[in-house]
Amino acid sequence: MDQTRRRRGSTLEEAIVEAAWDELREAGYAKATMNNIARRAGTSKHVLYRRWKNQPELFLAALKRFAATADVPDTGDVRDDLVALLGRIRQVFDLLPGDLISGLITDSRNDAVLFDEVRTYVMGEGVHDVTRVILRRAADRGQIEPGLPAARILRLPIDLLRNEYLMSRGPLPAETVTEIIDDIVMPLLRPAARR
Amino acid sequence: MDQTRRRRGSTLEEAIVEAAWDELREAGYAKATMNNIARRAGTSKHVLYRRWKNQPELFLAALKRFAATADVPDTGDVRDDLVALLGRIRQVFDLLPGDLISGLITDSRNDAVLFDEVRTYVMGEGVHDVTRVILRRAADRGQIEPGLPAARILRLPIDLLRNEYLMSRGPLPAETVTEIIDDIVMPLLRPAARR
DNA sequence: GACGATAAGGAACCGTTGGGTCCTTACATG
DNA sequence: CATGTAAGGACCCAACGGTTCCTTATCGTC
Known part of the structure; x- marks a missing residue:
C-alpha cells in the first residue's frame, strides 16, 4: 500500500x-x-x-482469526443458558461464508494433520467446553442429575446446530435453536421428569 | 471400447x-x-x-445410481430396527468416497436447484421414510407413544449418524450406531420410562 | 554507520482442470 | 436409401494452485 x-x-x-x-x-x-x-x-x-x-x-x-469462541452464558437456568449459547453460535454461522466449513472439511480430508486441526477447531473439544461448563453449573444447582452426562449428550446441542447449518443454505431460523434445546436436549437432561 | x-x-x-x-x-x-x-x-x-x-x-x-436406499428392517423391536437401519447406512457410508458427500454439499451451494437435489437425496425426506415406517410400527405395537414423534426426533437417528460420518475420516466404529440409538434416540422415544 | 542475511515485492511460468468448439462419422429412423 | 441426430475425438481457452527467479527494502549485528 x-x-x-x-x-x-x-x-x-x-x-x-x-x-x-x-x-x-x-x-x-x-x-x-x-x-x-x-x-x-x-x-x-x-x-x-x-x-x-x-x-x-x-x-x-x-x-x-475471525470466528472467536463465544463466552459462557450464565442466566441461572440450564435451558436458557443452552438457548443463549446456540443463539450466539447461530449468529456466528450467519457471518461465515456459507461454504467455508464444508469446504474446509472436504479439502482437508486427504491431510490427516490439517483435518484434525479443522476438526478440533470446528467441532472439537474447545467448542464443547462451554457446554460442559453450563452443564456442570446446572448439576451443581441440582437442575439436572449430578455429574456430567454422556459425552455424546454433551456434544449434542452443538452437533445438532452445526448439522442444521451444514445441511441448509442461508441463515438458520431462530426456532431451530429452541426446537433443538426443548425437543431434544432438555428431555435428555431431565431423565425422569415432566411430560 | x-x-x-x-x-x-x-x-x-x-x-x-x-x-x-x-x-x-x-x-x-x-x-x-x-x-x-x-x-x-x-x-x-x-x-x-x-x-x-x-x-x-x-x-x-x-x-x-450406486447408493441404493436401504429396505425397512423388521425385527419386532424398535430399538433393534433402528440399530439395523443405522448399521446398514453405516455400511453404505463405508463404500462411499470419503469426500463425496461433503464435496457435493460444498459445490452445490451456489446452485439452489442442485443443492436441493443433493439435500433431498442425501438428507431429505426419502431417507427418513424408513425411520417413519419403523416408528409407526412401533407405535402400533405400543412400544412407544402412539402417533409419530416430532419431525426433529424422527430425523434424529440418521442426522446423528451422518453428522458422525461427515466429521470423521475413515470408517465409523460399530459402537457409534448403538450409542446413538441407546443414549440418545431411545430415551426420547420412551418418554417417562426407565432410568 | 556499514554490511550481510533475510524476506518482501513482483513478474513470469507450469501443469492441470472444467468447460467449450468444431469437424468427421456412425447409426437409427422414416 | 436418405437424412437428422448424436457419438468420437482432437483441439482450444481461461483460470487457478503452486513454483521459481530476480530485484530490493529492512532488520540485526558488528
Whole structure:
C-alpha cells in the first residue's frame, strides 16, 4: 500500500489473514483465489506460500482469526443458558461464508494433520467446553442429575446446530435453536421428569 | 471400447455413470476429473456435457445410481430396527468416497436447484421414510407413544449418524450406531420410562 | 554507520482442470 | 436409401494452485 514501506512479520501476516477473510466473505470458499488474496493484501503469492503451505491452510487460519469462541452464558437456568449459547453460535454461522466449513472439511480430508486441526477447531473439544461448563453449573444447582452426562449428550446441542447449518443454505431460523434445546436436549437432561 | 460399435442413449449413459463412479471411488471427489471419466467410459467430454451441465451434476447422478436406499428392517423391536437401519447406512457410508458427500454439499451451494437435489437425496425426506415406517410400527405395537414423534426426533437417528460420518475420516466404529440409538434416540422415544 | 542475511515485492511460468468448439462419422429412423 | 441426430475425438481457452527467479527494502549485528 504505502509505496515505500515494506511490511514484515506479524504486521504483514495479519494483513494477509485479514485479506483472506475479506476475500472469503466476498467470493466464498469455492471462488476465493490466492491471487486475489495476495492482491488485496498488497503483496504476492510468494509471501502467502512462505507462511501457509496451501490454500486450505490459509483459509483455516482466517477462520480461526475471525470466528472467536463465544463466552459462557450464565442466566441461572440450564435451558436458557443452552438457548443463549446456540443463539450466539447461530449468529456466528450467519457471518461465515456459507461454504467455508464444508469446504474446509472436504479439502482437508486427504491431510490427516490439517483435518484434525479443522476438526478440533470446528467441532472439537474447545467448542464443547462451554457446554460442559453450563452443564456442570446446572448439576451443581441440582437442575439436572449430578455429574456430567454422556459425552455424546454433551456434544449434542452443538452437533445438532452445526448439522442444521451444514445441511441448509442461508441463515438458520431462530426456532431451530429452541426446537433443538426443548425437543431434544432438555428431555435428555431431565431423565425422569415432566411430560 | 468395441472399436466400431458406437453406443447411444441409455446404454452409453449407464456406461458413463459407472465410469464416473469408478473414478470417484479410485480418485475421490476432489481428484476425479471429467477427462478421466470420459476416457474410462471410452467416450469424450463432449458427450458428458451434453447430459450433465457440470461436474457436480454428474457426480450426483453417480451417487444416486450406486447408493441404493436401504429396505425397512423388521425385527419386532424398535430399538433393534433402528440399530439395523443405522448399521446398514453405516455400511453404505463405508463404500462411499470419503469426500463425496461433503464435496457435493460444498459445490452445490451456489446452485439452489442442485443443492436441493443433493439435500433431498442425501438428507431429505426419502431417507427418513424408513425411520417413519419403523416408528409407526412401533407405535402400533405400543412400544412407544402412539402417533409419530416430532419431525426433529424422527430425523434424529440418521442426522446423528451422518453428522458422525461427515466429521470423521475413515470408517465409523460399530459402537457409534448403538450409542446413538441407546443414549440418545431411545430415551426420547420412551418418554417417562426407565432410568 | 556499514554490511550481510533475510524476506518482501513482483513478474513470469507450469501443469492441470472444467468447460467449450468444431469437424468427421456412425447409426437409427422414416 | 436418405437424412437428422448424436457419438468420437482432437483441439482450444481461461483460470487457478503452486513454483521459481530476480530485484530490493529492512532488520540485526558488528
